[in-house]
């Protein structure tokens with residue numbers, strides 16, 4: 001597999017690379033890359049055959065979008081690049097924008113029609129383009145009716161301002177409801193889900209992955225290296241404060257847990273067998289998981305990117321996948337119990353019944 005081993009994203013005609021270049025690191029900020037480093041990363045990704053670039057309006061207060069727009073213009077690659085950006089976090093107060101605190105404008109965030117139009121207008125300007133290929137709702141705001149989101153984004157598809165839309169960081173039912181409304185109304189629906197997914201973050205397998213499969217959405221893992229934890233550069237005995245990884249963050253607690261260190265031990269073993277870096281094995285694992293359409297890679301330097309891109313050519317053996325799956329197996333919850341053999345036997349009078357999902361996936 002290489003970056004030019006293209007596939008469609010979900011049940012759509014959008015053709016993308018198996019690794020998508022994440023640009024949260026582009027621009028000033030605690031984890032940022034300056035313009036020269038960001039350009040080198042962008043160009044190296046493109047030279048390796050990659051066509052899929054992901055940014056967001058709030059990354060580095062809009063500087064990430066400006067860099068991406070500039071690099072695309074410099075390389076005259078607008079027709080070749082699948083350009084994705086996001087709306088949703090507040091543009092007036094978010095810590096990621098660098099804007100100071102205080103009371104912000106509630107209309108500068110969320111998924112209401114007013115903010116979506118405001119955000120898109122600003123992103124198009126910063127990106128120096130007149131359309132977005134894939135427009136992400138960055139985060140569920142918890143209040144806007146799904147009907148309004150589908151209406152607003154579908155209208156933007158019809159207006160030609162965006163080609164497709166998709167959802168990031170939302171409950172599975174929100175994406176499923178949007179997909180159902182869209183297909184019933186014969187209007188454009190979401191084509192993908194962007195979710196935290198890695199060897200140390202697999203809880204989305206329970207509700208999100210089945211919903212994505214059912215609705216024809218590709219899953220795009222973000223932080224497949226758990227923000228750097230799965231590179232193996234941190235040690236169990238290490239207690240240094242990395243901020244993003246060692247402490248609580250808006251999406252969860254510290255990655256430095258006994259369970260995660262044990263998963264990392266198995267990853268190191270597998271990587272040693274393959275004579276590769278743990279980061280490459282962790283990315284290859286994510287890419288090989290059923291339902292994953294394209295995996296986001298984040299890099300702060302050219303050397304990190306080059307190493308990570310090599311994951312696209314790495315193949316994990318069945319035994320290696322099984323060991324990694326077992327070491328990182330999420331704790332089963334209520335939904336998982338519904339699919340258990342014991343429950344199925346109770347439903348089908350002791351018989352095994354093979355459903356269409358398994359038949360069509362060639363598992364039966």
Ligand SMILES: NC(=O)c1ccc[n+]([C@@H]2O[C@H](COP(=O)([O-])OP(=O)(O)OC[C@H]3O[C@@H](n4cnc5c(N)ncnc54)[C@H](OP(=O)(O)O)[C@@H]3O)[C@@H](O)[C@H]2O)c1
Nearest residue numbers: 022023024168222223224225226227228231296298300304
């Ligand atoms: N939708 C969302 O809510 C959401 C959230 C987060 C990210 N994202 C997207 O997903 C992309 C990737 O996320 P992420 O940056 O968290 O991914 P990640 O791959 O889990 O972490 C990337 C970070 O790990 C470190 N790293 C990467 N490769 C390395 C290597 N080979 N050796 C050592 N360190 C390495 C670097 O940080 P250091 O050098 O600082 O250690 C790098 O910035 C983002 O750019 C963004 O586009 C989306």
